[in-house]
Each structure stands twice: as C-alpha cells, then as structure tokens.
Amino acid sequence: MNEFAGFQRPVNFPEPVYDLAKNPVTKDGFELGRKLFYDPRLSRNNTIGCGTCHIQAAAFTHHGHDVSHGIDDRLGSRNSPPIMNLAWSKAFFWDGGVFHLDLQPLVPITTLSEMDEKMSAVLEKLRQHPDYPGLYKKAFGTEEINSAKTMKALSQFMLMCVSSNSKYDKVLRKEGEKFTAEEEEGYQLFKQKCNGCHMEPLFTDYSFRNNGIPAGRNDDRGRFVITLDSNDAYKFKVPTLRNIEVTAPYMHDGRFYGLGQVLDHYRFGVQHTPNLDPLLEQGSGHGIPLTDDEKLKVITFLKTLTDREFLKNPLLSEQEGLLIYDK
Amino acid sequence: MKISYKLTLLILLVVLFLASAKKAEEPPKGKELVDLILQFDNVAGNKDLVLNSVDYTNASGESFNVSQLQYFVSNMKFLCPNGKQFTVNQEDSYFLIQEHEPATQTLKLKVPAGEYNKLTFLVGVDSLRNTMPIDKRKGVLDPSNSMDNGMYWSWNSGYIFFKMEGTSNAAPEDPTGNRRFRYHIGGFGGYSARTINNIKAITLDLSKGGIVKVKKGRNATIHIKADILKTFNGASNLSIAGHPSVMFSEYSVNVANNFSKMFFHDRTVN
Numbered sequence: 001m002n003e004f005a006g007f008q009r010p011v012n013f014p015e016p017v018y019d020l021a022k023n024p025v026t027k028d029g030f031e032l033g034r035k036l037f038y039d040p041r042l043s044r045n046n047t048i049g050c051g052t053c054h055i056q057a058a059a060f061t062h063h064g065h066d067v068s069h070g071i072d073d074r075l076g077s078r079n080s081p082p083i084m085n086l087a088w089s090k091a092f093f094w095d096g097g098v099f100h101l102d103l104q105p106l107v108p109i110t111t112l113s114e115m116d117e118k119m120s121a122v123l124e125k126l127r128q129h130p131d132y133p134g135l136y137k138k139a140f141g142t143e144e145i146n147s148a149k150t151m152k153a154l155s156q157f158m159l160m161c162v163s164s165n166s167k168y169d170k171v172l173r174k175e176g177e178k179f180t181a182e183e184e185e186g187y188q189l190f191k192q193k194c195n196g197c198h199m200e201p202l203f204t205d206y207s208f209r210n211n212g213i214p215a216g217r218n219d220d221r222g223r224f225v226i227t228l229d230s231n232d233a234y235k236f237k238v239p240t241l242r243n244i245e246v247t248a249p250y251m252h253d254g255r256f257y258g259l260g261q262v263l264d265h266y267r268f269g270v271q272h273t274p275n276l277d278p279l280l281e282q283g284s285g286h287g288i289p290l291t292d293d294e295k296l297k298v299i300t301f302l303k304t305l306t307d308r309e310f311l312k313n314p315l316l317s318e319q320e321g322l323l324i325y326d327k
Numbered sequence: 328m329k330i331s332y333k334l335t336l337l338i339l340l341v342v343l344f345l346a347s348a349k350k351a352e353e354p355p356k357g358k359e360l361v362d363l364i365l366q367f368d369n370v371a372g373n374k375d376l377v378l379n380s381v382d383y384t385n386a387s388g389e390s391f392n393v394s395q396l397q398y399f400v401s402n403m404k405f406l407c408p409n410g411k412q413f414t415v416n417q418e419d420s421y422f423l424i425q426e427h428e429p430a431t432q433t434l435k436l437k438v439p440a441g442e443y444n445k446l447t448f449l450v451g452v453d454s455l456r457n458t459m460p461i462d463k464r465k466g467v468l469d470p471s472n473s474m475d476n477g478m479y480w481s482w483n484s485g486y487i488f489f490k491m492e493g494t495s496n497a498a499p500e501d502p503t504g505n506r507r508f509r510y511h512i513g514g515f516g517g518y519s520a521r522t523i524n525n526i527k528a529i530t531l532d533l534s535k536g537g538i539v540k541v542k543k544g545r546n547a548t549i550h551i552k553a554d555i556l557k558t559f560n561g562a563s564n565l566s567i568a569g570h571p572s573v574m575f576s577e578y579s580v581n582v583a584n585n586f587s588k589m590f591f592h593d594r595t596v597n
Contacts, residue, residue: 022460097482100460100461100484102461103461103470106474106479106481107482109481111482119471119475120471120472123471146469147470148460148461152461227517228575
C-alpha cells in the first residue's frame with residue numbers, strides 16, 4: 001500500500017483558497033469523510049448519499065440527469081456540479097450562495113428535494129452506529145460526534161478530489177505527452193475564444209456571468225437570489241471545463257446534452273438578456289464566432305481535459321462494506 | 328544602561344496596558360460576574376401573544392393569528408450612569424427566543440455587580456459570527472440546532488434573524504390551500520458582494536422603568552416586552568394581503584425596520 005500523501009498542490013496549480021492549516025487532511029479524517037460521503041444515513045430515509053448525485057466516473061456529477069434527482073424521486077432545479085478541485089473554489093453552488101466548503105454539505109443534507117434530513121438527526125444516527133464514534137476518535141481525538149467535525153471530515157474528502165492528471169496537464173508539465181495537431185489547434189482556439197472565462201489551469205475564473213442562454217421556464221435568476229443586485233440577474237458561476245467530456249448534461253439547468261450543443265449555443269444561440277457578459281458582445285453580433293471545423297477542434301481539445309486517473313482513483317471510490325445493509 | 332532602558336520600556340508598556348484596559352470595558356465594581364436575567368415577553372399590543380388560537384388585528388385592518396415566532400438576540404451591552412459599559416462575553420451572548428418554548432425567553436447573563444441604566448443588544452446575529460468557521464458556531468448557532476429550528480439559510484449561508492408565521496383571511500390561498508403569511512427575515516450584509524443588512528441594534532433606556540441594580544445572589548431581572556404588532560405597524564405598514572410571504576428580498580428591509588421598534592422595557596425587579 002502507498003502511504004497516504006495527504007493534500008498535494010499540483011505544480012501547475014496556484015495556492016489553494018481553502019485554509020488547509022485550519023483543517024489539515026489526515027488519513028483518518030479523509031477516510032471518515034469518504035465514509036460519510038457515501039453514507040445514505042445523511043438522508044431522511046437512508047436512501048441518498050452524497051455519492052448518489054456525485055458519481056466519481058462522471059467527475060462526481062449526476063451523469064445523465066439535467067437536474068439533481070433526490071429523495072422520494074424529488075427533483076431539484078439545478079444541475080449537480082462536479083466535486084473536483086474545490087480547494088481552489090471561492091464560493092459554492094451555481095449562485096455562489098455558500099462561501100466556505102465546510103458549510104457546503106449542509107445544503108444538500110437539509111434541502112427538501114435532495115436529502116431532506118435534519119442535521120441533529122444525522123448526528124444522532126452516526127452516534128448510534130457501531131463504527132462512527134471510533135472513527136471520529138481516530139480522526140479528531142474524541143468520540144464526540146458534532147456538526148463541525150462532520151463537516152470538516154467531509155471537506156477533507158472533497159479536498160482530496162483533485163483532478164490534475166489529464167493529458168492537458170501532462171503536456172503542459174512536459175511529462176512526455178504531446179498534443180496531436182488537432183488538439184493543438186483546438187488549444188490555440190480555446191486560448192483565443194474561451195479562456196477569458198474558463199481560465200487555465202482550473203478552467204474557470206470563478207466569476208459569475210450571464211452566458212446568454214435564454215432564461216428557463218422557472219426564471220432562475222442565479223446570482224441575483226444571493227446578492228439581490230439587479231446587475232447579478234441571470235448570472236451563474238463559470239463552471240470548470242475539467243472532465244467536461246464526462247459531466248453531461250451542461251449549464252445550470254442541464255439543458256444541453258452534448259458539447260456540440262454547448263458550442264452551438266455560443267456560436268448561434270446567445271440571447272441579449274439582461275447583464276449579458278461583455279465578452280459575448282464583441283463585434284456586430286453576439287456570441288463567439290467559430291467555424292464547424294474550429295468547433296470540432298475545440299471539442300477535441302476539451303477532451304484532453306479528461307483525467308482518467310481521477311475518474312478511477314480507488315482512493316476516492318466507495319469502499320466495500322459501507323452499505324447500510326451490512327450492519 | 329541597556330537594562331534600565333528595557334526596564335523603563337517594560338514599565339511604560341505595563342502602565343499603558345493597564346490604562347488602556349481601564350479605559351476599555353472595565354467592569355464597574357470588582358471582577359466577579361454575577362447573574363442578571365433578561366426576561367422576554369412577546370405580546371400583541373396590550374394582549375399577551377398566544378399561538379394559534381387568538382386573533383389580532385394590524386394597522387391595515389387585517390385579522391391574523393400567529394403560529395410561530397422565533398428571533399435571535401445577541402451581543403448585549405450594559406451602560407452605567409457614569410458612562411462606563413460592560414459587554415457580555417460574546418461567546419455567551421447568542422440566544423434564540425421561541426414563543427413555543429417558554430424556557431428560551433429567560434436569558435441568564437453574567438455581568439459585574441453594579442447599576443446599569445441602559446441596555447443594548449442586536450436582533451439577529453452579527454456579520455462576523457455569520458462568517459465564522461463552523462467550529463465557532465456553538466449552542467443555538469450550531470447548524471444542528473439553528474437549522475433544525477429553521478433559523479439558518481444553508482443555500483445562502485447565514486442565519487434567519489426573525490421568523491413569524493401565521494394564518495390570516497387576508498392572505499391569498501397558497502398551493503396547499505391555506506391562507507398563511509410567512510416572514511423569514513435575515514441578511515447580514517453579504518460575504519463577497521454587498522447585499523441587504525437586517526441586523527438591528529436595539530437600545531433600551533431603563534431609567535423610566537427602573538434601572539437595574541445587579542447584586543450577587545439577587546437575580547436582578549429586566550423585563551422586556553416585544554410587541555409583534557410593530558412588525559406590521561410602522562414606518563411602512565406591512566399588509567398581509569400585499570406581502571403574504573417576505574423572505575430574502577429588498578422588501579424585508581421594511582419588515583426589519585418595523586420589528587426593530589418592537590422592544591420596550593417593561594419593568595425591572597432588583
């Protein structure tokens with residue numbers, strides 16, 4: 001067995017935003033967080049774990065679901081975002097309503113359409129479990145099970161979900177891989193036309209922008225619901241493009257099922273809705289001009305952001321013997 | 328020479344420290360902290376507030392009853408007639424008052440013995456505490472507590488400061504077929520982008536109703552009434568028909584301005 005390396009900043013990544021000194025990732029803390037992440041006890045009727053809507057093979061998104069599908073077959077109103085490189089994220093959710101990773105899991109646990117559970121009930125279930133008190137003691141020194149320890153353990157697991165070993169990374173870090181001619185052309189086009197928002201190396205600048213998709217039928221105004229600032233209406237967080245090949249469907253409401261559709265939106269579909277991002281308003285028309293050939297090359301490049309090591313890393317997978325039925 | 332210089336500096340620092348400590352929030356008498364009780368009583372005008380069964384009327388002429396009333400109070404500070412003041416240890420200054428849990432309406436504080444003629448507190452939770460790490464959120468601020476009481480917005484990280492719900496024929500029928508009003512008021516000013524701030528600082532002058540004389544073993548009690556009618560009747564009258572549901576929105580500022588006027592000092596029992 002390899003020794004547990006803890007959180008490692010990839011050499012081509014900036015310093016993380018999350019203050020790891022306040023919650024150092026340890027083997028025991030991480031393993032507790034992983035067990036919690038996959039444990040359906042976090043939901044009211046013990047059916048939904050975090051891993052239900054955040055599937056590793058889909059870069060921890062809910063593959064194939066436009067909006068997340070929670071307890072009692074209830075549906076949410078937004079697409080399940082990836083759990084990936086969150087140590088660099090300044091705000092969480094499509095509207096950035098949560099400002100710290102340690103406060104993030106409170107949302108799905110208590111949201112009616114997701115896990116619909118009370119935190120006190122979660123803690124009580126964990127206290128009654130034969131293993132958890134001992135695991136909390138190993139991770140945090142005492143058997144006491146409380147909100148802070150639970151959230152910090154979940155953060156330790158999520159912080160370890162680092163995707164930095166795609167072909168793109170290996171090319172950029174000069175680890176012996178090379179782009180094909182088409183990938184290289186796609187990369188150059190990407191740098192000209194997409195990098196303004198989907199900034200390297202994390203492929204997002206973490207800003208909130210209106211990308212010109214028509215408002216959905218539920219008129220979700222995104223960032224506005226958090227700031228109540230009319231200048232934020234219809235803005236959503238710029239999502240990362242890492243592992244984009246496996247995280248369909250796309251956009252905050254999962255309206256596009258393929259990358260071709262997404263790029264066609266930028267080519268032909270950008271609407272002049274309030275607060276449309278200025279980067280999409282250049283020249284005479286809206287959107288991003290791309291020929292059919294260029295579009296295919298950009299998609300070819302985007303596929304170099306797929307990180308198979310991350311998607312299959314057994315360290316991040318549900319471990320055997322975790323199912324509730326086992327105990 | 329060098330030693331005496333250092334010594335002088337040290338003495339100077341100690342003197343400065345003592346002086347500044349004295350100037351800051353020095354307890355009026357001694358250092359021992361003794362019990363002081365704040366007793367909250369929620370009322371509707373001149374009637375006691377009774378959940379569910381009693382109807383009240385607001386300034387818009389709308390009849391309503393109240394099914395739920397909860398609010399946070401925090402950050403108490405006591406002022407002495409001589410201008411000195413004492414701030415209650417912040418960690419011990421967060422309380423969630425719930426009409427359905429009478430025990431929550433009695434707040435036990437620790438202050439130095441002495442006389443105080445003014446009291447200030449916040450309705451809500453200060454912005455700093457709203458943004459503190461999760462391990463600093465204890466007691467009523469713990470997510471397993473405030474969230475279960477429905478007093479925390481997880482999706483828009485922050486506490487709900489004031490919550491009142493009830494039934495009124497003035498309210499339009501909601502999707503469940505009921506005619507209910509729901510006021511969930513919060514907003515600490517925003518974390519990375521500025522937004523509404525509904526934290527309200529309340530000052531109560533105790534001199535008319537009796538200044539408090541805190542002594543060891545006496546459990547001096549300040550009785551505070553909170554008149555929920557003020558939530559409706561104020562600088563801008565809140566109409567249930569016009570605003571059956573007010574949550575995180577610009578309009579909530581009006582509701583918060585109204586309820587910031589609902590507290591008054593009833594009497595003091597020394």
